[in-house]
Amino acid sequence: MKPITLKDIAEILGVSVTTVSKALKDYPDVSKKTKRLVKETAQTLNYKPNAFAVNLRTSESKTIGIIIPEVVHHFFSSVLKGIIAQAEKKGYLVIILQSNESFELEKKQIDLLLSKRVDGILISLANSTIHFDHINDIINSDTPLVLFDKIAKVVQCSKVIINDRKAAYTATTHLITSGCKKIAHFRGPLLPQNSIDRFLGYKNALLDHGMTYDPSLVYILNDMSFEEGVQFAKKLLKDHNDVDGIFINTDLVAIGAISEFNNQGIDIPNDISIVGFSNWFMSSVISPTLTTIDQPGYKMGKVAFKLLYKEIKQKKQKTPVTFKTVELPTELIIRDSSKTTKAS
Amino acid sequence: MKPITLKDIAEILGVSVTTVSKALKDYPDVSKKTKRLVKETAQTLNYKPNAFAVNLRTSESKTIGIIIPEVVHHFFSSVLKGIIAQAEKKGYLVIILQSNESFELEKKQIDLLLSKRVDGILISLANSTIHFDHINDIINSDTPLVLFDKIAKVVQCSKVIINDRKAAYTATTHLITSGCKKIAHFRGPLLPQNSIDRFLGYKNALLDHGMTYDPSLVYILNDMSFEEGVQFAKKLLKDHNDVDGIFINTDLVAIGAISEFNNQGIDIPNDISIVGFSNWFMSSVISPTLTTIDQPGYKMGKVAFKLLYKEIKQKKQKTPVTFKTVELPTELIIRDSSKTTKAS
DNA sequence: CTGAAAGCGCTTACAG
C-alpha cells in the first residue's frame, strides 16, 4: 500500500493539489465546504503529509540532535529526559548520540548531525575535547547550538550551566564549619571546566577560612567510577590517615569511598566527613546517606531546549540571534555523611 | 551562507548536475578526470548532500525511532546505548522517545514516528499497554518493527527477549537448594508479560521442588522503586516473620528491601536470603552484595537493532520479511545476599 | 474561491 498523497485526495475530490494543501492548512481563501470535504477525506484515508517533502520544501526537519558523553549515566539521562519532554511540547523530535568522552567521536557525531540538517544541536562536551573547530563548524553552518553542563567558555553560543565553583565552595565550607581540620579533595580529570571549577571552589574555601591548601590532599581521578572511589579511599588512608573530611567531585565516587570506609570500620562522619556532588538518588539510600550538592539535570535539559528553541525561532524570523548563559541554582543537601554542628 | 548544492558545483565546473551527482557516487560511466575534479571541488566547498532531498528521492531517512518506558533507568539506558552503537555502525541515527509507562503516550509517540517516516521502530512496551491497535498501525504502515524486553506475544513481528520464566525459575531454585523453606516473591504489576513470567517461574520452581505455593507470600508492587522495596520489606516482616527467602522482581526494589532489613538488624542471608533481577551495577556494591539474574541490556539493544536492520534491508530488496524471536541468555550471579550451600 | 506553475535538491532511466 503506497502512502496517501495530496494528489490522491485531489483526484478523488476532483480538485487541485493546491486546494487540498491549502484546505488542510486552513488557508482563509478556501471555501468552508471544500475544507470540510478535504479534511474528511484526509481523515478517512488516514493521510499523513510526507515529512520528507515537507522538510525539503520548508528546509526544516523539526528534529534536533543531542550529544552527551555517556547515555548510561544518571545525570545525563536526566538531562536527556528534560530535553525530550520540552522538545515534545514544541513538536520537535530528538536524535541522541554519545561521544563516549572521545574527542574524535564527538567530531564525527557533529558531522553526522550537520549532514542530517537538524534544526539545532545540544552538546555536553567530552572530557578530552581541547580544540573547538568542530564546535565552530556548527556555528559556521548557521545551526543553532546550546552547550550544557560541560561547556567551553571560549565558544560563542548559548550555555546552560551551574556555578560549579560556588557549589564546591559551599560544599567545602560546610565541611569546614562542621569542624573538619584537614580536608582532601577527589577531583576529576584536568581538562574539563567542571573539575577545574570544583577544585577551585574547594581551594578558595580553604584559603578564605584561613586553612592551608595542601596539593598532596588533592587526588586526580580518571573515569570517576565507583571503583576509583574505593581505590582512592584506600590510597588516601595510606597517605594521610589524619584526614577528617573529603569533598568528592561526584556521588558515584563518593559512594565507592563510603563503601571502602565502611569496610575498614571507619566511622562516617565522626572519623571522616564526606560531601559528594550531583545528588544521585542512591545518595539518599546508602548508609550513611550522603551529603551532596544537588545538580538539577532534568531542569537543565528543559532550559537547554528552551534556549535552543528560541534561537531556532530567531533564525527563522531572521531576527538577530542572541546568546544567553543561564546559570541554574544548586543546593547543598545535608545528610548523615557530614556533621551538622561544629565539633568542639 | 547558503549551503552548497550540486548545481553550484556543476556551474563552477561547467558540467551538468547529473554528472556531478554521478561523479560523487562513483558511477562507472564518468571519466576519471571529471570524477577527480568534481570530488576536489566538493571537498573544497565542503559540500554536504541535502539530506532532505535525498530522503524524498530515496524514500528513506536512515533514521530509526525507539520508544522506551523510561529514559532514566539503568536497564533501558543500557539497551539504548547498544542500539545507538549498532545503528551508528550501519549509518543510522536514532530518535528517542519515552512512553512514561503510559499507553496514551505510547500511542502518540508511535504516531509521531510514523509521521516522521522513520525507517524502522524499536519498542519496549509500557506496563499499561493492553490493546495493540497502535502497534498494528506500525505493521500496517509497512514500517519494520522489533519489540524488545517488554513485548506482546500476540503482535506479529520480530522480538528480542530473555526467558523470564526460566530465569525466575533458576533464581527461585537457587533459594530452595540453598535451604530456604518459606520463600516470598515481590512481583511487578499484573499486566506486563515480564512480571507474569517471573511470577510463573517462581511458582513453578516451588511446585517442582515439592514446596507449597502460598499466594499470600506474593506481593504485587506498582512502580518498582527503592521506596517500594523498603515498604514491602516492612509489610512482609509484619505478615510473615518466618519467611527466610525472597525472590524480588528487580534489583532496585531488592536494594530497598536490603536497606530496610539492614536497618532492622536482620541478617542477610542467614535470616533471609534475597535474590534480585537485572544485575544493576549497584548490586555488586551494596552490602551485602546482591545475588541476582544478569539481564544483558546492551546486548539486547544490539540484537534488536540487528533484527530491525535485517528487516529494513529485506523491505528495500522487496524480499519477504521474516520475523524472528531471539532469546538472550541470562545468568544467575551468586553473591552474598544468598547462601551458597544448603543449610542443614 | 480555485488552480497552474515553479521550485526545494536530489537521483536515475534514457538518449545521444
Place this chain on the structure above:
DNA sequence: CTGAAAGCGCTTACAG
C-alpha cells in the same frame, strides 16, 4: 562519456 528530463510530494506566489 555527458546531459536533458522527469519526478519524489509538498508549498506558495501569482493569475484568473
